[in-house]
Each structure stands twice: as structure tokens, then as C-alpha cells.
Amino acid sequence: MPLLLTVALTHLAGRRRQTLVSVLGVALGVGFFIAMSALMQGFQQFFISSVIDVSPHITLSDEHREPTRQPALVAYPLGAVSVEGVKPRDERRGVKRGLAIAAEIARLPGVQVAPSLQGQLFLRYGSAERNATMIGIDPAAEARLTRLERDMVAGSLHALETRSDGIALGVALAKRLGASLGDRLTAVAPSGVMRSVTVSAIYRTGITAFDDGTVYMPLKQAQILQDRHNVVNRIRVRLSEPTEAPAVAARLEARYGYKAESWQEANQGIFNVFVIQNAIMYSTVGAITIVAAFGIFNIISTVVFEKTRDIGILKSLGFAEADITRIFLMEGLAVGVIGALAGWLVGYALVAGLSSLRFSFGGGGGAMSSDRLRLAWSLYHYLAGGAFSVVSAMVAAWLPARRAARLNPVDIIRGVS
Amino acid sequence: MTVPVPTPVLEARGLSRVLPGPVPVTLVNGVDVAVAPGEFVAITGPSGSGKSSLLYLLGLLDRPTSGTVLLEGRDTAPLDGDELARLRLEKLGFVFQFHFLLPEFTVLDNVLVPMRKRAALPRAAMTEHALDLLDRLGLADQARKRPDQLSGGQRQRAAIARALANAPRVLLADEPTGNLDTRNAQTVFDIFRSLAADTGTAVVTVTHDEHLAAQTDRRLHLVDGRCV
Ligand SMILES: Nc1ncnc2c1ncn2[C@@H]1O[C@H](COP(=O)(O)OP(=O)(O)O)[C@@H](O)[C@H]1O
Numbered sequence: 001m002p003l004l005l006t007v008a009l010t011h012l013a014g015r016r017r018q019t020l021v022s023v024l025g026v027a028l029g030v031g032f033f034i035a036m037s038a039l040m041q042g043f044q045q046f047f048i049s050s051v052i053d054v055s056p057h058i059t060l061s062d063e064h065r066e067p068t069r070q071p072a073l074v075a076y077p078l079g080a081v082s083v084e085g086v087k088p089r090d091e092r093r094g095v096k097r098g099l100a101i102a103a104e105i106a107r108l109p110g111v112q113v114a115p116s117l118q119g120q121l122f123l124r125y126g127s128a129e130r131n132a133t134m135i136g137i138d139p140a141a142e143a144r145l146t147r148l149e150r151d152m153v154a155g156s157l158h159a160l161e162t163r164s165d166g167i168a169l170g171v172a173l174a175k176r177l178g179a180s181l182g183d184r185l186t187a188v189a190p191s192g193v194m195r196s197v198t199v200s201a202i203y204r205t206g207i208t209a210f211d212d213g214t215v216y217m218p219l220k221q222a223q224i225l226q227d228r229h230n231v232v233n234r235i236r237v238r239l240s241e242p243t244e245a246p247a248v249a250a251r252l253e254a255r256y257g258y259k260a261e262s263w264q265e266a267n268q269g270i271f272n273v274f275v276i277q278n279a280i281m282y283s284t285v286g287a288i289t290i291v292a293a294f295g296i297f298n299i300i301s302t303v304v305f306e307k308t309r310d311i312g313i314l315k316s317l318g319f320a321e322a323d324i325t326r327i328f329l330m331e332g333l334a335v336g337v338i339g340a341l342a343g344w345l346v347g348y349a350l351v352a353g354l355s356s357l358r359f360s361f362g363g364g365g366g367a368m369s370s371d372r373l374r375l376a377w378s379l380y381h382y383l384a385g386g387a388f389s390v391v392s393a394m395v396a397a398w399l400p401a402r403r404a405a406r407l408n409p410v411d412i413i414r415g416v417s
Numbered sequence: 418m419t420v421p422v423p424t425p426v427l428e429a430r431g432l433s434r435v436l437p438g439p440v441p442v443t444l445v446n447g448v449d450v451a452v453a454p455g456e457f458v459a460i461t462g463p464s465g466s467g468k469s470s471l472l473y474l475l476g477l478l479d480r481p482t483s484g485t486v487l488l489e490g491r492d493t494a495p496l497d498g499d500e501l502a503r504l505r506l507e508k509l510g511f512v513f514q515f516h517f518l519l520p521e522f523t524v525l526d527n528v529l530v531p532m533r534k535r536a537a538l539p540r541a542a543m544t545e546h547a548l549d550l551l552d553r554l555g556l557a558d559q560a561r562k563r564p565d566q567l568s569g570g571q572r573q574r575a576a577i578a579r580a581l582a583n584a585p586r587v588l589l590a591d592e593p594t595g596n597l598d599t600r601n602a603q604t605v606f607d608i609f610r611s612l613a614a615d616t617g618t619a620v621v622t623v624t625h626d627e628h629l630a631a632q633t634d635r636r637l638h639l640v641d642g643r644c645v
């Protein structure tokens with residue numbers, strides 16, 4: 001074994017208990033880092049894959065990001081034109097040529113398209129009344145595009161297709177209305193049209209907002225209710241490669257002029273929450289690591305104090321400052337490395353323990369529900385945790401090591417003789 | 418016939434050391450001295466006269482305020498800390514009143530420390546050389562013991578063995594017999610004597626003991642940091 005390392009390990013061996021405590025501190029820091037990373041990343045990945053699974057990757061809607069440019073401004077782009085007092089025209093809303101556009105998009109490779117008409121609806125069943133978002137769909141296209149078919153707990157999308165007055169309710173909405181499969185409800189649209197509809201499917205996504213506030217019906221039916229014949233106002237797109245959604249959305253938007261929102265953009269708020277979540281996690285783990293680093297700083301400072309005599313004689317024997325620095329850095333490194341290795345075991349055990357937990361939430365089911373913690377196993381967590389602990393151990397050892405290296409042997413030898 | 422004057426192995430020229438401060442303290446004041454290879458020199462003087470301070474300067478542990486130390490004719494003034502450390506490792510050996518052995522290391526391992534630091538020999542040769550040194554100092558059967566298992570005289574001999582590990586040109590000793598009884602003190606001086614005579618190592622030792630000082634080749638008497 002190299003001489004400097006021998007001296008370093010001798011010092012640690014002389015303070016076995018304190019060394020053990022320091023190693024334990026590092027191990028806990030690394031272990032928690034691994035467990036928390038697995039937990040957070042696992043949850044976030046699960047959430048994202050659920051979002052990708054459930055929602056369209058791109059939604060092209062009858063909205064524009066910018067207000068329509070006034071003709072005067074278009075005609076004189078460089079002129080000092082100011083248009084005031086503009087009254088919005090009472091346009092017929094919807095994606096113009098929507099069905100044609102949908103057919104066009106569907107011809108792109110690896111793409112599934114479902115046009116729909118979204119609007120408000122008022123449902124009445126007996127004395128119960130509820131507001132809901134109505135989505136008029138092509139049931140066959142919907143089955144290919146979303147999980148809706150899989151989320152059915154009663155009836156089916158097919159049943160919606162076969163009868164012209166069918167409606168699919170979320171499980172929570174059905175419960176509030178007190179309606180079940182086959183019941184006839186009264187539907188009133190803001191256009192004033194009123195129709196009678198039959199519950200032909202009930203679904204559960206696990207997302208309350210959906211299950212309580214969204215109903216599906218055949219596109220034709222929705223168009224009649226809204227009095228907007230042949231109109232669609234949403235074109236939902238699924239890609240075989242979900243990560244390409246922002247790029248494809250940008251192309252669609254440029255081409256058709258309507259707002260095309262990727263799933264990443266639609267969920268930006270959640271992703272911001274993830275960032276905050278990660279920040280909280282890393283500061284917690286950071287705090288543990290700082291405590292561990294203080295432990296290392298403490299033990300090495302103690303050793304420097306205790307071994308002042310040895311430092312003096314080593315310098316008089318011809319050890320350079322760098323040699324002394326190295327001895328104490330090695331002590332920090334040893335605690336950091338052993339702590340990291342132990343931390344890997346702790347982290348592995350924690351992740352294994354957490355992933356074996358099972359929960360039962362009453363109700364359950366749907367895309368977002370899970371009876372277990374989703375944990376991401378990643379070698380990267382181990383490497384990052386290990387590297388972080390070793391680096392912080394070195395930083396903690398640095399100050400006492402420098403102090404030791406700068407000790408004046410003459411002062412030490414005078415102090416003893 | 419002219420007697421050839423050998424180049425001094427260690428030489429001080431106008432060596433002074435002043436501790437800075439509101440009231441500067443002069444530890445060493447303009448000392449000139451030259452030590453020839455194989456010479457055995459005693460530094461004597463009353464307590465507080467600057468003997469230790471002079472020894473630290475000669476041993477390149479401390480830097481002079483003015484003047485310079487030459488080792489084997491080479492001026493050490495322009496050298497940096499690492500270069501001085503290298504010279505201490507390869508050319509100088511120290512013995513102090515306290516043994517300064519590393520308490521967790523065996524006597525053998527203590528002697529091996531300077532050799533391993535220098536790394537000029539294969540490990541087996543180092544061990545052989547160290548055991549040989551210990552044998553010459555009468556510590557052959559103490560090699561595997563730790564310092565706290567040794568008597569005071571044995572510890573000091575172990576410290577001498579370590580100081581000689583890299584075959585220094587100069588051995589510097591600061592009251593090496595200060596903690597020893599007369600018999601052990603005499604043993605140490607006998608070792609120094611034969612070391613100088615047999616290996617040509619110069620020995621410079623500080624001592625209080627008139628009887629021991631009388632056994633050296635030359636005495637350097639200090640008063641208030643000056644040679645008199
Ligand atoms: N760091 C210091 N601060 C103040 N005085 C010191 C310091 N070091 C040494 N001295 C003084 O310098 C003088 C010389 O010290 P030293 O070389 O140890 O003498 P000696 O070894 O001959 O007893 C003494 O009076 C000592 O008290």
C-alpha cells in the first residue's frame with residue numbers, strides 16, 4: 001500500500017467510532033438520494049407515460065395564438081397605421097374544412113387522427129341536473145386514438161356507434177345523476193336544441209375532472225345538438241413517436257393557421273411542478289449531505305489536531321506540503337468512498353423495500369391509478385450519488401488538509417521539546 | 418606539503434533569524450560556521466541562547482532572515498519549500514529530545530517511512546537496510562514492537578535509526594540525550610562518534626552536557642544567538 005495511504009488509514013483506524021459515524025452519514029445521504037431519485041423519477045415517468053397514453057399528443061383547435069390581423073395593418077405593414085375600436089365579428093366558430101384537414105393529417109406516416117366537436121351540455125335525469133363538456137366523436141377513430149375503450153366499465157364505444165342517440169358518461173357523473181346503462185336523459189345545448197339521449201356506455205379514467213364532467217356522443221349527434229352541421233372544432237392527433245409532438249405541432253400550426261398544442265405544452269404546468277418537486281428533493285438530500293460533510297470535516301479536523309506532532313515530524317523528514325495535503329484528502333476520500341458504497345446498499349435496499357409496498361385505494365382503476373409506488377431503477381442515480389458524496393467528502397477534507405499542510409514544523413517541534 | 422581543505426558539507430554564512438513583531442526577537446545573530454564531512458560538532462550555550470533556532474536553520478526547517486545555508490556547497494536560499502523538503506529527505510537527518518516516532522507504526526515501519534517516501538530502493542531492499550540499521554543500533558529484536566513498548570533509550574536509538582534511514586550527509590540532533598540517563602546518553606554519543614568516523618556523516622548536536630560535549634571534534638558556543 002502506498003505510504004501516504006497507509007498513514008491516512010492509520011489515522012482513521014485510530015478513530016474508529018467517529019469514522020463509522022461519518023461513513024454512516026455519507027451512506028444515509030447517498031441511500032436517500034438513490035431512493036428519492038427512484039421515487040421521483042419513477043412517479044414522473046409514470047405520470048408522463050399516463051399522459052401520453054390517455055391524452056392526444058397534439059390537439060389542433062379552432063383557436064389562434066394571435067388575434068386576427070386587421071386588414072389595414074396587413075395592407076400597410078410599414079405604415080403608421082393604428083386601428084382602434086375593432087368589434088370582433090360574430091364568426092361561425094370551428095375549424096374550417098376541419099374534416100378535410102383531419103383526412104389530410106391522417107395521411108402523414110405514423111399518425112392517428114380523430115376529429116371532434118367540443119361544446120357544453122346540460123343534462124337532466126329526473127330531478128338531477130348537471131353541466132358537462134360534450135365531446136362529439138367518431139367512436140371508431142376514438143378507440144384507436146385514446147384509452148377510452150379500455151376505460152369502459154359498462155357498455156362500449158361500439159354501443160355508442162350503433163345507436164344514434166347514445167351517450168357515454170363518466171362514472172362519477174352517472175352516479176351524481178343517478179343514471180345507469182340504458183337510462184334516457186334529456187340533453188340541452190346552449191344553442192337551445194333539446195334531445196333525448198340514452199346512456200350506452202359508462203367509463204372510468206381515474207381522473208375525476210373527466211369522470212365527473214365529460215360526456216361522449218357520436219359526432220353527428222353533437223353537431224345536431226349544437227346546431228353546427230359538419231363542423232368540428234378539435235382535431236386530436238396521436239403520434240407513434242410522442243417526443244416529436246412539439247415539432248409536428250409547430251408544422252401543423254404553420255400549415256393550417258390554427259393553434260396546435262402538443263401534450264408537452266398542454267402539461268407545462270405539471271412539468272413546472274416536477275421541477276419544483278425535484279428542487280425540494282435535491283435540497284433535502286443536499287441537507288443530509290451537508291451534515292455528512294460536516295461529519296467528515298469534523299473527524300479530519302480532529303485528526304489534524306491530534307496528529308500535529310506526526311505532521312511536524314513528517315515534514316522534518318522531508319514530506320512536502322502536497323504530501324501532507326494528500327494524506328488528509330485521502331482520509332476524506334476513504335470516508336466518502338466507503339460511505340458511497342454503503343450508501344449504494346442502503347439505496348438499493350430502500351428502493352427494493354419501497355417497490356414491494358402495495359396500497360389499496362378504494363375505487364381504483366383507470367389510467368392514473370396504481371396500487372404501488374412507481375420506482376425508476378437507474379444506474380445514473382448510483383453514479384450521481386456516489387460522485388456527489390465523494391466530491392463533497394473531498395471538499396470537506398480540503399480545509400483541514402490545507403491547514404495541516406501549512407503547519408510549521410518548527411513551531412510543533414519547539415512545542416514538544 | 419599542504420593539507421587539502423575538504424569542501425564543507427554544511428556551511429552557514431552570516432546566518433541571522435529575527436522573529437518579526439512589535440518587539441523583534443533575535444534568535445540567531447550572524448553565525449558563520451562550516452562543518453566538514455565526518456566532523457562531529459557540538460553546539461553548546463546557556464538555555465535560550467538560540468541553539469535550537471540555529472539547528473532548525475542549518476536543517477532547512479526554518480528560513481533565515483539574512484545570511485544563507487550551503488549544503489554540499491549549494492546555496493539553499495533560492496530554493497522553494499518542496500526543494501528544501503527534498504533536501505531534508507535525501508541529505509539530512511534529525512533527532513530531537515523527544516523521539517517523535519509514529520505511535521501506530523512498528524519500529525521497523527518508522528524506519529521505513531523516510532525510505533518509502535524517497536522510494537529509491539525496492540521494498541525488500543528497504544526492509545533489509547532498515548533491519549541492518551536497527552541491528553547496528555542494538556534494536557534487532559525490537560523491530561516489530563511499537564514505540565510504546567520500548568524503553569526511553571531504545572526509542573531514541575530507533576529515532577536515530579530513522580534519521581539515518583536515507584544515509585544523510587549531515588545528522589542534526591537537538592539535545593538528543595536530554596531525556597536519557599547517563600548510560601543511554603553515552604551510548605547515543607558513541608553511536609554519533611562512530612557514525613562520523615566510519616561513514617563520513619557529519620554530526621551536529623546540541624547538548625547541555627559538558628562531559629559529552631568534550632567528546633566531540635569541535636564545540637560551537639552560543640550566547641545570545643552569537644558564536645563566541
Ligand atoms: N516563537 C517564539 N516567540 C518568542 N520567543 C521565542 C520564540 N521561539 C524562541 N524564542 C526565544 O528565542 C530564544 C532562543 O530560543 P532557542 O533557540 O530555543 O534557545 P535554546 O535552544 O538555546 O534554548 C529563547 O529565548 C526563546 O525563548
Ligand SMILES: [Mg+2]
Pocket residue numbers: 468469470
Ligand atoms: Mg533548545
